Structure formats: structure tokens, C-alpha cells
Amino acid sequence: MIILHHLNKSRSKRIIWLLEELEVEYEVKPYQRDSVTFLAPPELKQIHPLGKSPVIEDDGLIVSESGAITEYLIDKYGQGKLAPKRGTNAYIEYLQWLHFAEGSAMLPLLLKLFVTKDGCKTNFLADYADAELLKILSYFEQSLTGKTYLVDEQLTGADIMMSMIVESLVNNGSIENFSNLKRYAAQLTTHVALQKAEQVEINYS
DSSP states (O other): OEEEEEETTSTTHHHHHHHHHHTOOEEEEEEOOOTTTOOOOGGGGGTSTTOOSOEEEETTEEEESHHHHHHHHHHHHOTTOSSOOTTSHHHHHHHHHHHHTTTTTHHHHHHHHHHHHHOOOOSSHHHHHHHHHHHHHHHHHHHTTTOSSSBTTBOOHHHHHHHHHHHHHHHHTGGGGOHHHHHHHHHHTTOHHHHHHHHHHHHTO
């Protein structure tokens, strides 16, 4: 059985969604953030030296990093679901979006979060974060023109990975500024597996 080490209010909800889509048997081992520091508990370091989530265990193998976990699970359990056929242009496009989520897209989101949380005036960082975030979101918005999903008009692991970006926009209200992203966000919520994942996360929060 796959074991998902899940930290509340973290990016690992995407992996719950993925596991539900794959219809594989899994167990969630929940961890709670420190109420003061909001950091992960030290117990997670017993699973992986970085003490971060998500991490999965499968057949004695420990896999970390959301993108790597997504690739691993789809390759092993997908049976043709959630990824285009290897060797196609669509597969290359899929890989780019899959890793865009934690690569290009996540940094400006985190910078914006940290600057806002810190509350101090910055000489450079706040303006840089705003400019980079607008660039990323404008690219994301444009890429969804006339499309239901990011690749091949079907749900893939790329959509699951990018859902974290979408969720952050919904939560802060800025999704209203992007019509394609707003439509896309609504489409993602129609998936029963995502609805189940949200309930699972609530149960472990």
C-alpha cells in the first residue's frame, strides 16, 4: 500500500487528488504544522532528511518532491491515464507544465507570500515578486485560451500540479482578473477525485 506523509495546509493535497484519480489503495499519515511558527514538525525528518511534505512510501521506496511523485505514480499506476503518450509533442508539453508548477511558477508566489507576511518595506523584492507573478499568471492565462485543460483536452498530472497555483488565486480573490483561469478553476472542481481529496484534507487538518 502507498503511504502518503501529508502535512496540513501544504502542497500534498495534489498527491491525494492524484491517488484518488488513479484509484489505488493508499494510507495518509498526517502531520500538523506548529501553530506558532507554521513549520512542519520534526517527525517528518524521520521520513526524509528535509522534513518536508509530500513524501510517499511505496514498496520500500521513498519518493519526495511533488513533480517526481506525480511522474512516478502516473508511470507506475496510470495505465494510460493522466499523461499523453511518451514520444509525442503533447508529452513534452505535459512535462513542461508538470515541472513549471514547482519551478517557474512557485518562486514568485512564495516571494509574494513572504513579503506580505514579513510586512517590511523592501527596496527591490516586493516589486520584483509582483512583476514576476504577473508574468507567470499572464502566461498561464494565455496558454489556456480556447482550452479546457493544459494538454490534449484531458486531465493530466500537469493540471493536478498546477492546481496549487489556481487554488492560491481563488483563495486571495485575484482569480477574478483572469477569465481563462477562472473557467479552468471551475472545470477542475468538477472532478469527483478532487472533491474527495479536499474532504480527506479536511479530515486530517
